Amino acid sequence: MSKTATFHDLAGASVFITGGGSGIGASLTEGFLRQGAKVAFVGRSDASGFVDQMERDTGQRPLFIQCDITDTAALQAAIAQSAQANGTIDVLVNNAANDQRHETLEVTEEFWDWMQAINLKAYFFACQAVLPGMKAAGTGSIINFSSISYMMGNAGYPAYVSANAGITGMTRGLAREFGPDGIRVNALAPGWVLTDKQLEKWATPEALSAHLERQCLKDHLKPQDIIDAVLFLASGTSRMMTGQTMAVDGGVVVSG
Incomplete structure (x- = not known):
């Protein structure tokens, strides 16, 4: 990846990322490290090799905490560990x-609850864990x-x-509160980003062509775009943006 801009206020910032060891999350970890941030992340699979690679490539070593985000107590404990190691989470x-x-x-109640636990519940309780520290810091x-x-x-x-x-409803409510x-x-709504997982599972030539037809910009999204x-959004450059859902999708959807 390349660093297309420098956000000076992110140097030394304490950053916590869920799923930061693979896919877009791994790119996010690298992106913040290249800005000079102190990064901690959680993931279900062992990411020791990725941590070593990041230290070699960026000169900074992220903190990896193995954790299943559907385990709320474990997730919040990981956030506390990150704050202790890197300072109050910014x-x-x-x-x-x-x-x-x-x-x-075919959806069962068990499957529904599992999907919400990963895709919504964990988000709320991660927010809950960082909010007291952010309130004390005033930012x-x-x-x-x-x-x-x-x-x-x-x-x-x-x-x-x-x-x-x-997620977007929760984002608006927390922004107001x-x-x-x-x-x-804020919320970020990516379009179809061509990660290895997407290329392996769903990105057939026909599907890619059909999706590109819907985009205003005729180029596929890459992790760097996200x-x-x-x-x-992390930087003070966006200091007066809150409660927003920003789509980065090449122009598939429109808002406003």
């Missing part, structure tokens, strides 16, 4: 998600990953699109 990025495809008529930025999938009314994963709509404390809460947007 930036929270709720990135971890699961967009497993499923059919409405902070929370970025919740949503998706344009619910804006498009996509079929094929109803529990996922429901959670993403919930904690704005007086100097805390900003990194730059997150860094902007």
Whole structure:
């Protein structure tokens, strides 16, 4: 990845990322490290090799805490460990998600609860864990990953699109509640970013062509496009933005 802009206030910032060891999350970890931030992240799978690679590539070593984000106590303990190691968390990025495809008529209550636990519940309780420290500091930025999938009314994963709509509602409510404390809460809705997972599972030539036809900009999204947007929302450069859902999708959906 490349560093397309420098956000000076992110140097030394304490950043916590969920799912920061793979996919877009790994790119986010690298992006913040290259800005000089102190990064901690959680993930279910061992990310020791990635941590070593980041230290070699960026000169800074992120803190990895292995954790299942559906375990609320473990997630909040990881956030506390991050704050103890790197200082009060300045930036929270709720990135971890699961967009497993499923059919409405086959969804069980257990599956529904599991999908909400990953894609919505964990976001709320991560926010809850960082808010006291941010309130005491009088500042902070929370970025919740949503998706344009619910804006498009996509079929094929109803529990996922429901959670993403919930994320934007939660984002607005928290922004209103904690704005007086100097805390900003925004959502980022990526379009179809061509990660390795997407290329392996769903990005057939036909699907890519059809999606590109819907975009205003005729180029596929890359992780760098998302990194730059997150860094902007994390930085004081966006100091008067809160309660917003920013789509980075090449112009598939429109707002306003």
